[in-house]
Amino acid sequence: MQEELIENAFSKVREFYSKHGRTPVRREMEQVNTIARRYFGSWNNFIKTAGLKPNVNKTKAEVETELFALIKEFYHTHGRIPMRREFSAKSTSINKYFGSWNKFIAAGGFEPNDRRIPSIGKLKNSLVKFYIKHGRSPAISDCISKNGLYNPLSYYRHFNVNSWADVLEHVKLKSHFRVTTMTASEAKEKVIKLIKKHRIKYYKDYERLKPANYPSSWYLKEKFGWNNLCYLAGTKIPVTKFSIKDYYLSLARELGRTPTTKELEAKMGVTSGAMTWKTGQRLNHFIQSFGQTPANSTPARCKLSKKQLAEIYKAKSIEHGYPKGMPRGKLKQLTGYSREVYEYRFFSMNGLRLFCGFQLNKRGSKQYTEEQLRELLKKPKHAKKR
Structure with a gap:
């Protein structure tokens, strides 16, 4: 089996040499390289054994x-x-x-060719000639040599502009991307009515149905956002920052309170993960960005030490008439920290009582002796609880 593999590898590199007239480099034959390194130690050793001359780095x-x-x-x-x-x-x-x-x-001792840079006059003439020949302004996709046009970057560089619409306006040609007799507000209003009338969802259908004076879909997407216009017209409900904010505020008005994440998910029909992906930030952070307070938020992390927590518990217990330690139902109200915080630090409420010097509570599903609790309290926070 080994001999067959090696012989097959030899035949591949020899075939490459006869076809290309040179020794292959390692990256060109990765599968063969695996065999070469396994049985010969290196690629060059393999090439020498195959009867070929290894490649060397030239100066x-x-x-x-x-x-x-x-x-x-x-x-x-x-x-x-x-x-x-x-x-x-x-x-x-x-x-x-x-x-x-x-x-x-x-x-090398030769004179380089002059750079073939067209003049500004030639650039302008190429656009005007295209308009006369085809009866329309050229699009950026028309910039190929058979149409008599140059590379779009040549127009941008010589006209000192940043978009194709600016190129056309520079030579007094109409830009079908931008030009309309409507103002931005008029265009938005009329486009929404057109979308609503024909129940348009996709901009390709809009391009097919729009009247001549209406702006192009390119202009609408750049200016207003196509999904936002469809949402305002009621043809589809995209998950965007605009729609999430709108749904959240309308739901808050309906309920008369701050809606929860679950209620917002049910209203929109999408998960909170989809909202996070669309907005690019956590849902609670997005809700706060437009001046609202989320219904639920992650509690603030407790930065107190075990000793400080125990002192608060002991002092508040005595202050409020619990000489044997306050019940766990009063922890949040009296100390400001929940039961979970204390149990995470002290393993259980009995661990907290033992740390503070109170009598242990004998009721519970599983009892630990004082020795067992002391051993558990010595373990680090990340130790598994059994």
């Missing part, structure tokens, strides 16, 4: 000499210097040792 001088030879050979063959994309296989080495393509060309 900077060797790499530069090799690259210069390639560019000179290309020049003698084609009568010109190569373009960068024609040496894409060597781009990593060129950028590493020369910094850029043009620096590499200059270091």
Whole structure:
């Protein structure tokens, strides 16, 4: 079995060599590398045993000499210097040792090609010619060479703008993303009525049904949020910050009190986890962000030591007429700390009584002796309770 695995690995690297004319590097044959390291200790030992020459790291001088030879050979063959994309296989080495393509060309003794940067006039003319030919303003997706347009970044850079709508307005062309005779408030009102009339849920249906003067879905999404408009029109109830806040406040008005998380979940039909994921913050924190107080919140952590807690318990018990220790039902009212806090620190109420020097309570489901309680009190807080 071992011999078959090794022979199969040898055949794969030899096949690679015959196909590509070079020895494969380790990352190109990870499965073979596992076998090589297991039976030969290293990849290079495996390559030597297979009868091939291992790859070695070349020095900077060797790499530069090799690259210069390639560019000179290309020049003698084609009568010109190569373009960068024609040496894409060597781009990593060129950028590493020369910094850029043009620096590499200059270091090889040739004059780099001039950068083909269109003028502002050519950029403007390309947009106007497209409008005359097609009868509409070009979209950013039309910026391909067969349409006579340049890369969108060229327009942004030379016009000093940040969006395609600004590019079109720069050359006095109408932007179908933005232009409408309506104001923002009028557009919002009319779009909501249109969504309500046709029961639209998706912006593709809106694009199909909207009149000519209505703003595009791109503008609506950027300006108002598509889901918010659908929610205002009553066509769907998305889980957004807007809808969660609206439902919470309406539920508070209905109940006349602060609603709980369970009641909000039932009203919206989604879990609190979904609300947390949509808002990007804890639900209680989100409720507090618009000036409301959550119905339930995590109690404040007790930062007192065991000794301080015991002193409060002992003092309040004597002060309120409980010389043998107050009952556990009075803990929260008289000391400000719940039964859970005390039992977490002292294992049980009898552990607290023993720590304070009170008589132990004999009633309970399981009784511990004083010795057992003292041993339990010596254990750290994180010890398991049995």
